Amino acid sequence: MSKVIYEGWMVRYGRRKIGRSFIHMRYFVLESQLLAYYKKKPQDNVVPIKTFLIDGNCRVEDRGLKTHHGHMVYVLSVYNKKEKYHRITMAAFNIQEALIWKVKIEFVIDQHQGSLVPNGNKYVSFEYKSGIENGRKSSSSDQESQ
Template sequence: MSSSSSSVVYEGWMVRYGRRKIGRSFIHTRYFVLETRLLSYYKRKPQHKMAKLPIKSLHIDGNCRVEDRGLKMHHGHMLYVLCVYNKREKHQRITMAAFNIQEALIWKEKIEMVIDEVLHGKP
């Protein structure tokens, strides 16, 4: 299994959603890239493969799940939140959000498709 076999399945701007220790939520616009075995996000859209290292990556395998966290309010904006995590290592997770439900559902569907392909042994 080589990393060169990885290809981009889906990519686009989404929002990184999280909570600070004092309970306030934060959002950061980030560029997400879903590959055949990897979900990563960057501050800016990567111009080419080796342009920049991602801020964070999550290896996608058969233990990954996409959890629908529903609608959250952030400073008057409705966000539709998804959490992608590894059920064996719950600290390995990426929480992402979209301003519209359609975009969030497309991401959920694409990530689940990648997990499904890993589970059923497709390269």
């Protein structure tokens, strides 16, 4: 088990096939490479209900305020851009808790985005090419004026 970045009780939010929504209290654990949730606070070697691998391709989407049988919840969705159907949708009863989770998850994603670039730089530089690659031939007068 890697280092726990943040953990706590949140609501697992979802929709059934017939359009009805459901909420379940779950214990979420955010680690340096994954987000997992359990039915109760994990002790020893408990297997999580679901895990989600976090890398630089992940995104946190704020779905806003939703109501479920009179309960107002703030919904967040964590997904991978390459596999949009593999996601975890979580919610909180207050906006402060939802924002804390959003910031913590984005922090973990940002750490992985820095490691995606092969040369180690976070910002990729590009090489400017003049002439034919720009869609026109450059003349000698163009080059002199530059």
